[in-house]
Amino acid sequence: MxxxxxxxxxxxxxxxxxxxxxxxxxxxxxxxxxxxxxxxxxxxxxxxxxxxxxxxxxxxxxxxxxxxxxxxxxxxxxxxxxxxxxxxxxxxxxxxxxxxxxxxxRSATKQLGVVTIVGVNPIVFKEDTVQYSVAAYKVRENAPIEDVLKKIPGVDVATDGTVSSQGKQITKVRVNGKDFFGGDVQSATKNLPADVIESVQIIDDYGDQANLTGVKTGEPNKILNLTIRKDKNYGYFGQATGGDGSDLLPKEPGVTNANRYIGLLNFFKFKGDQQISVLGNLNNTNVNTFSYGSATGGAAGGGGFGGGGGGRGNALRGGSTGSTTNANGITNARSIGLNFRDQWGKNLSVYGSYSFSNNTTFTNSTTLQTNSSANPSTSTQQSQETSTPTNHRFNFNLEWKPDTLNYLKVTPTFSYAGTDVNSVDNQSLIRDNVTNLAYTSTTISTSTAPNYGLTGFFNHRFKNSKRNLNIGFNASTNKNNAYDNPINNYTVGIPTAPENQVIYTDSRTNAYGVNLSYQEPIGKVSFLEFNYALNHTFTSSDKETDTLYTSTPDLYHRYDLLSNNYNYTFTTNRFGLNYRIVEKKYNLTLGVGGQPSKLDGVNLMNNVSTSVSTFNIIPAASFNYNFSRSQSLRFNYNGSSNQPAFNQLQPVTDFSNALYPVQGNPNLKPEFTNNVSLRYNAFSFQTGNIFLIGLNYTQTDHKIVQNIISYPPEFTAATLAADPSLKNYQNTTLIKYLNSDGYYSAGANFLYSKPWSQRKYTLIFGGQVNYTNNIGYSQSVNAENDITPIEKNIAKTLTFAPQLRFRTNITDVIDAEIFSRYSLNKTDNSLNTPLTNQNTNIRSLDLGINGKNYVWKDWTLSYDYTKTLNYGYSSSINIKNPNIFNAYVERRFLKDHRGTLRFAAYDLFNENTGFSTVTNGSTVTQTNVNRLGRYYLLTFTFRLQKFSGKTPSNPDRGGFRGGDGGGNRPPGGGMGGPPMGGGPM
CATH class of the missing domain: 2.60.40.10 (Immunoglobulins)
Incomplete structure (x- = not known):
């Protein structure tokens, strides 16, 4: 007890x-x-x-x-x-x-055994970089990295594959800091499997020099960098897809169904420093492996008078083996490409790519253009065009680092763009409800454009100091040969341009530039940078127009009025001084520069020369403050000069489009643009909330704007007798160019993302708003050739595009999103009258759902639906409110899910169409264009992969291997790796 x-x-x-x-x-x-x-x-x-x-x-x-x-x-x-x-x-x-x-x-230098990561920080902010962990945005096994991008807040993937972040388009892609297929974005996003990617980085890139020195000038490009997981750095991944299908129903009575087919090949091999990638594509479902920009060139007379390009994306995204896209026209695509990367010896890193494509695109469009000048008019165009662009692109990069003090990068490039175009256009001009002119234009054109280039950059860091010397250089030559044969058949009104023209154009542009900078430390955290840049461009264009003798068939003669031989040079010299402070919490750059520029032109046909000289003071400022690793504020200002385009300078009237001839102005001054931006980023580690906001303002001096001159249906006999050349201008609207002040644009983009329940659910609210004050001029001419005083039109355009998205992502159960998007495009013209009524108020609302349900372990049901409601378009354009519905069912089988069988149906309601509205000065252009519609496709995909390597590093803190691409690194401190810090893969 x-x-x-x-x-x-x-x-x-x-x-x-x-x-x-x-x-x-x-x-x-x-x-x-x-x-x-x-x-x-x-x-x-x-x-x-x-x-x-x-x-x-x-x-x-x-x-x-x-x-x-x-x-x-x-x-x-x-x-x-x-x-x-x-x-x-x-x-x-x-x-x-x-x-x-x-x-x-201490940083983890080695990990033993298997590490299970139970929590992942999805986002890290750096000075110029927002980094997202792929592990935080789970996708189905073997999905492309594009599927991850679609889930990242603030990143948007359009139906044509273009990627944008916070409203600004991504212009280049890199893998581990090195250009992939010359920086072609879609070649990576649509083909690289998400399984091998560790992190996605959205970077404001100021170029190689800024990445090494930390001193930034000019407006940055938005680029995408993908870092490879360390456990995937040895092995290979291969995927082949073949498919066949058909249009579900005829598009028009009497039209048979078209066969749809697709064949894709992707192969990636990783062997330490060596990487080999092969991509191939053969299809008629508008799937393009590579994007080369505008390669078709446009036939003379077949290019219409604006609009039509791009349009709004009113279709949801489809899979990589087919889709309902916002690509205009129907394309048969054929392409192949090779990307290579390796380390040759201890000091030399090489990487480059070659790609080839040969497409055929058929486009059918309707365009309405209204002109609110002193002599208002309405023009319509119905166009059918078949183009066959051929593209070659080659680039090779050599990065040499003999020691820690020196770095040299040399990049030779070659590209070729050629095209054959056949088009038929029906055009008409209406004034006061009367058709003054109508004609049919049939055009055949061919063009070739080879381009050779060489760029280089050298950096030397002085021993035992923070001094840096940087030398950059570039040179290129671009030749363009074109043949155009527009034949105009006039049915109403007096002919304007000659009925049958043969136009030969031979142009060449040679350019070179060099830039120097030297950095001197003046304290522990402060530096001075002295810089100089020279850029010189010479352009020559010899254009000969022959017209057909009407009295003697098949006999042409030179038409001097429409021929031209014009050369011009543009030279700039820029001197600058920058002061920079680099602290742990912040860095500051203040600078000022002076840039004299000279634009010289000479018309060799009459030996008339022009010369325009300007001088601009270019201040620069940037300030970055890091409140913490997850909260930062950034301010940036820069100025830049932009030279006029050739068609804006050449003084001879171009009558390729009989309704809208173009005449350049050799006395134009270069534009000078001031850009101001402010950005705030915040991420909560506790809640996972993301908040991003950006403000921007742009103002341009000497803005190059249009002066639109409307000519009467017919001049008097006395007027034509005094000046016979005026006959060519009857019933036309002449486009000329002027310099003008008063242009500015202000905008904002914002994003708020709130996940909960371990990111199974996410609510995203974001959007953009922009206001533009644009300038245009107009005049009119009467039958006696009396021209009215020039009138200034101020076009005030407001665009507003908010969106709300709710996403649910439960692994191997459902991955779905419902969304709503609203778009407002409102323009008020100062010259608008009740009679002309050129003000526009275009609105649209998208409501939809897209997702994937995973059932019975290996089955996937995918659905994409959107309903678009459009308001404010002209009834002449026949705008619809389309329902776009895509769906597929997919079955994985074979060992390790190597095989996938998919049956897909696209645009089940057959309502996919393209439309756009463009405002330029006193003209408003609305366009409707055909797109790939309803079809089904049965595809089989076979995959093989084998990887071995190190255990994955932490996906949240991977960053750039070898540096942070400029970031907060002080000048001279970044020689531990090549530009962008992407160490060998």
Whole structure:
């Protein structure tokens, strides 16, 4: 019994001691070896009483346990990408709050065994980079990286495959910091499997020099960098797809169904530093492996008078083996490409690519253009065009690093764009409800455009100092030969342009440039940079127009009025001085430059020369402040000069389009543009919320704008007798060019993303708003050739495009999204009258759902539906409110899911069409164009892959291997890796 009393006494004493312990708050912070905080770190506390608790460090790396009992505690700290740490503390018994010294974690240099990551930080902000972890945005096995991009907040993938971030289009793609297929975005996003990608980085890129030195000038390009997982750096991945199908129903009565087919080949081999990629494509479903920009060139007379390009994307995204796209026309695509990368020896890194495509595209469009000038008019065009563009593109990069002090990069390039175009256009001009002119234009054209280029960059960092010397150079030559034969058959009104023309154009552009910069440290964290840049461009164009003798068939003669031989040179010299401060929390750049420019032109047909000289003061400023690893503010200002295009300078009237001839102005000045931007990024490690907002303002001096001159249906006989050349201008609207001030544009983009329940559900709200004050001029001419005074039109355009998305993503169950998108495009013209009524108010609303349901483990049901409601378009354009519905059912089978069989149906309601509206000065152009419609496709895909390598590094902290691409690195501190820091793969 006495033992029972003893036990009870000990228990009561223990309870008394425990109750007597005073609870106190214990707080601290977690940092890395550079003293930067580590938000999101996991901190676990255990006391000698057996109590335990877990918390997460906040955005400043701080943690707090509000009520800790006991005097002896043990902390276990972990953070992804860092070595774990256990620390023991003995606290004083006074019960006072305790603030621990910062706890320092070391970067994880080696990981043993298998590591299971239970939490992933989806986003990391750097100075010029937003990095997203692929592991945070789960997709189905073997899905392309494009499927991940579609889930990332703030990133949009259009139905034609173009990628944009926060409203700005991605212009280039890199893999581990090196250009992939010459930077072609879709070649990577549609073909690289997400399984091999560690992180996606959206970068504001200022060029190689800025990446090495940290000093940025000019407007950055938005680029995409994909980092490869370390466990995938040895092995291969191959995928082949074949498919066959048909249009479901005839598009028009009497038209038979077209056969649809597709064949795709992707092969990727990784062997340490060596990487080989092969992509091939053969289909008639509008699937393009590579994008070369505008390669068709446009036939003379067949290009219409604007609009039609791109249009709104009113269709949802389809799979990589077929889709309902917003690509205009129907395309038979044929392409193949090779990308290569390797390390030759210790000091030389090489990478490059070659790609080839040969497509055939049929386009059928209707265009309405209204002109609110002093002599208002309406023009319509119905066009059918078949074009066959052929493209070659080759580039090779050599990066040489003989030591830590020197770096040299040389890039030779070659490209070729050729095209054959056949088009038929029916055009008419209406004034005062009367058709003044109508004609049919049949055009045959061919063109070839080879381009050779060489760029280079050298950086030298002086030994035992932070001094840097940088030298960059570039040279290129671009030749263009074109043959156009527009034949105009006039049915109403007096002919304007000659009825049968043969136009030969031989043009060449030679350009070269060099830039120098030297950086001198003037303190521990401050630097001075002196820079100079020379750019010189010479363009020559010899255009000969022959016209058919009407009295002697098949006999042509030279028509001097429409022929031209014009040369011009544009030269700029820029001198600058920049002051830069680099601190842990912020960096600041202030600079000023002076740029004289000279534009010289000469018309060799009459030996008339022109010369225009300008001088611009170019200030520059940027400020970046990092509140924490997940919160940053960035301000940037820069100025840039833009030379006129050749067709804006050449002084001879181009009558290729009989309704809309174009005449250049050799006295134009270069434009000078001021750009201001402000961006704020914030991410919460605790909630996963993302908030991004960007503001921008652009103002242009000497803006090159149109002056539209409307000519009467017919001049008087006396007027034509005095000037016979006026006959060519009857019933036309002449487009000329002027310099004007008053142009500006202001805009904002915003995004808020809120995930919950371990990112199974995400709500995303974002959008863009922009206001533009555009300038245009107009005049009119009467039958006596009296021209009215020039009138200025101010076109104020407001665009607003908010969107709301709700996404649910439950692994191997469902991946779906419902969305709504609204778009407003409203333009008010100062010259508008009730009679002309040129103001526009175009609105559209998209409502839809897309997703994939995974059933019976290996079955997938995919659905994409959108309903578009359009308002404000002219009834002449026949705009519809389409329902676009795509669906497929897919079955995975064979070992390791190597085989996939898919049956897909696209645009089931057969309502896919393209339309657009474009406002330019006093003209508004609305276009409707055909697109690929309803069809079905049965495809089989076979995959093989085998990888071996190191255990994956932390996807959240991978960054650029070898540096951060300029980032917060001080000048001279970035020689540990090539530009963009992408170490060898």
């Amino acid at each position: 006495k033992y029972l009393y003893l036990i009870l006494a000990l228990v009561c004493l223990n309870i008394y001691i425990s109750a007597a312990q005073t609870a106190r708050p214990v707080s601290g912070s977690v940092v890395d070896t550079t003293k930067l905080t580590l938000p999101g770190s996991n901190v676990k506390i255990r006391t000698e009483l057996g109590d335990s608790s877990i918390t997460i460090a906040d955005v400043n790396g701080k943690f707090t346990f509000p009520s800790v009992k006991g005097n002896k505690i043990t902390l276990t700290i972990s953070s992804i990408g860092f070595e774990g740490l256990i620390k023991h503390y003995t606290l004083q018994g006074d019960g006072k709050p305790v603030v621990l010294d910062p706890i320092v974690l």
